[in-house]
Amino acid sequence: DAIPYNAAIMSRAGVLVSLNSDSDELTRRLNIEAAKVMKYGDVTEEEAIKMVTLNPAKQLGIDARVGSIDVGKDADVVIWSGHPLSTVSRVETTFIDGEIVFDRQQDLARRPQLEAERKQLEQAEPNRAPAQGTPPARPRAPRTPDDMDDHWDGGNHQ
Incomplete structure (x- = not known):
């Protein structure tokens, strides 16, 4: 890379x-x-x-x-759990225009409620299979002699 x-x-x-x-x-x-x-x-x-x-x-x-952070600028700020260039740092809080739009502690506290809601919705539609795995790959279209694009695969260009 x-x-x-x-x-x-x-x-x-x-x-x-x-x-x-x-x-x-x-x-x-x-x-x-x-x-x-x-x-x-x-x-x-x-x-x-x-x-x-x-x-x-x-x-x-x-x-x-x-x-950048300066007087008079929009208050768009991210608070990290550690150094912002570290792979182990997490976003703790995000402010946009000075308003909190994400708070990790609030997010963690809401997860059990969201999980319960998800389960309730799944039970309400018992015939709906839960999404799992990756969808099957599209079959490749057969190549023709007049096909000038070497990367053609049925409409998806690579």
Whole structure:
């Protein structure tokens, strides 16, 4: 995976670098991507953190409101259980515009209630099978001689 190296190379060349993803899963862990840039690309901790905070805000032209903690800016802040670039740190509290939108302790306290509600809903629809595993793969369409795209697989491009 060359991404940590690429981000560091571009940063050293004077490019304003931000780390992002179109994957919901990876977006939740951009702090770890920043840590990889720090470890493998030899950038400072401050620069790595900026790659997921201030730099994207600058690129989007919204850095007057977000991207760093400053008087007059939106109060969008995440409180971590440890260092934000650590793989073992968890989000404890998230504020958006100064309002708590996530609190880990409240979330943990609500889980038994949510589990009971889930079970109740499952019992209300006994004929509905619970979702499990991965759906079966789509069968590949047969290739034809006039198929010019070597990566075609029935409409899903690889």
